[in-house]
Amino acid sequence: MVSGWALSRQEGGNPNAADVVFASQFEGWQREHFNEEQIAQTGVSGPLGDADGDGFENLWSYAAGQDPWKNLRAEFLPRAEMHAGRLRLFVRVRVDAVDLQIAADFGEDLVSWSRVDQAMGAPVDHGDGTQTLVFEDVAEGGVRRFGRGQVILSSP
Numbered sequence: 081m082v083s084g085w086a087l088s089r090q091e092g093g094n095p096n097a098a099d100v101v102f103a104s105q106f107e108g109w110q111r112e113h114f115n116e117e118q119i120a121q122t123g124v125s126g127p128l129g130d131a132d133g134d135g136f137e138n139l140w141s142y143a144a145g146q147d148p149w150k151n152l153r154a155e156f157l158p159r160a161e162m163h164a165g166r167l168r169l170f171v172r173v174r175v176d177a178v179d180l181q182i183a184a185d186f187g188e189d190l191v192s193w194s195r196v197d198q199a200m201g202a203p204v205d206h207g208d209g210t211q212t213l214v215f216e217d218v219a220e221g222g223v224r225r226f227g228r229g230q231v232i233l234s235s236p
């Protein structure tokens with residue numbers, strides 16, 4: 081019985097075997113942008129580090145396919161809109177990042193959040209290797225609702 085699926089380089093795949101390429105997707109990007117010394121410092125180069133101090137973790141730069149030493153480009157900042165009384169969050173990410181899960185959290189007090197893992201409908205393909213996923217709030221907006229995008233790195 082196969083317990084999990086991942087992309088494989090081999091035709092026909094290799095079910096249940098670890099695939100090194102799949103497991104090191106973030107690491108590959110990391111090595112393009114950081115030297116050995118920086119890689120040793122997770123606060124600088126790790127998924128939750130923020131190399132350029134723009135307030136977006138490196139994971140966001142990776143998800144956008146951008147240089148972590150430059151501010152996240154405006155089109156990759158999560159965008160919110162109200163739609164028929166519900167908050168919708170638009171999150172633009174690269175298509176080829178197979179080790180990423182994109183989700184959104186919604187809530188009313190910035191303390192407790194409801195996670196939405198499933199984007200609405202088909203992603204909007206921008207034709208440049210990126211797509212926009214749309215997440216809708218679990219509840220209608222009362223006095224106030226908050227939303228935040230989540231980029232989650234799958235554990236190897």
Ligand SMILES: [Ca+2]
Pocket residue numbers: 130131132133134135136137138141148152
């Ligand atoms: Ca950053």
